[in-house]
Amino acid sequence: MEELIKEKAKTVEKLKLEIGKVIVGQDYMVDRILVGIFTGGHVLLEGVPGLAKSLTVSTISKVLGTEFNRIQFTPDLLPADVIGTRMYNQPTGEFITKKGPIFSNIILADEINRAPAKVQSALLEAMQEKQVTIGEESYQLDRPFLVLATQNPLEQEGTYPLPEAQQDRFMLKLNVDYPKKDEEKIIIDRLTGEDRIEDTKLEALVSKKDIFEIRELVRKVYVSDELKNYVLDIVFKSREKSDYIECGASPRASINLILASKAIAFLNGRNYVIPDDVKEIAYDVLRHRLILTYEAEAEDLKVEDIIENILGSVNIP
Structure with missing residues (x-):
């Protein structure tokens, strides 16, 4: 058991190095997101705009080799835009189900507190039961399933506080802070130099099977x-x-x-x-x-x- 954990911990260190090709600093945020991934717990990230919250989530999903969807929460978003809806197919005369972006492994709910409560509540069933109900039918979500949500501080204009029931479904809430001065200098060099950060090739170092194996190991600690x-x-x-x-x-x-x-x-x-x-x-x-x-x-x-x-x-x- 101890040797197995040390071996998997080395894999996690490789993951962090791969993430570090894109994300500078923010070790606290990366570690806590990995805690969520390896326990199946959803994570809420709070911080002012521009702290690489969304970039960190998308980068981690790439090195994990999982399917990833980003949902931009806005005041005019509807629950059907998140979970999906039933549509009438005129040629066949039947209703068909159009699944929403929630059907993925890692969901980035970007600026979740810019949407009203009825949209935020659309995530409740998905986060707790790992399923959604569209019409009269329930659909199981893909595994692993994880919601990584970002939100701006409530003092900012155009934000809605998350309901207590929804907040309680997040395992962790992180307060994301500004990078250090030397870290921000590296960020400037990366984003203003000749090499574009979006051209960085990231390797998927673990599979879904590896994630489930690590989760089993964590539970045995x-x-x-x-x-x-x-x-x-x-x-x-x-x-x-x-x-x-x-x-x-x-x-x-x-x-x-x-x-x-x-x-x-x-x-x-x-x-x-x-x-x-x-x-x-x-x-x-x-x-x-x-x-x-x-x-x-x-x-x-x-x-x-x-x-x-x-x-x-x-x-x-």
Whole structure:
């Protein structure tokens, strides 16, 4: 088991090198997207425009050798534009199903919060059940199936907040930040030089079969009962009555925190989870699941501050 994980972890390092041919810096974003891919968890990426969120998702899909579709969310988008619709075929007199772009392996839901709630909700069944209903029939989606959504900060004009039920279906929410100065210099050189970045040849290093094998390995990563209780203590602490938390994390948080911690351990070449794995990924699992009170907002407290307080108040095994 340990040797197998180390061998697959080397493959992941090759993946990162291949992704690095196009994406400069943003190691945090790449690592967390790989956590989602290797656990089957959807990922929400938030950041201002121009931080290579969409480019990172499309690049990763190429090196994974999976089918990829990009859906640009706009205020006039309809649910049928995402999942598909039933159309009348006049020559035959029958209705036929036209499948939407959701039928793919990796879906980039670009600027998901620029579409109204009814369109965002069209993804709910697909994200949870891995199927969609068109008319009266349900259709299974291709496996692996993963939604990688980008959104702009809510303060920006023309954005709609995601419903809590939809946010909860994302395993991770990432806050994507600006690149460092030396990284941005490399980006400038790549995008203004003679070699066009779109001409970069990327090699598909893994297959769908490899992804399923890695997922099985990740699930076999050992988590002690003490660490399971540690995760439960963190989640239950978020549900305690507080001046700053209106609504705590759901049971999905406990499940996803365990799974994501296993993936972090796997990426580090280990077949067991340590407390640092849980602490490292806790912010990404919890930040979109905690609803803060007006008191927290009045005191200018961010959700990361609340998570830090929760982690600081729970005993580490």
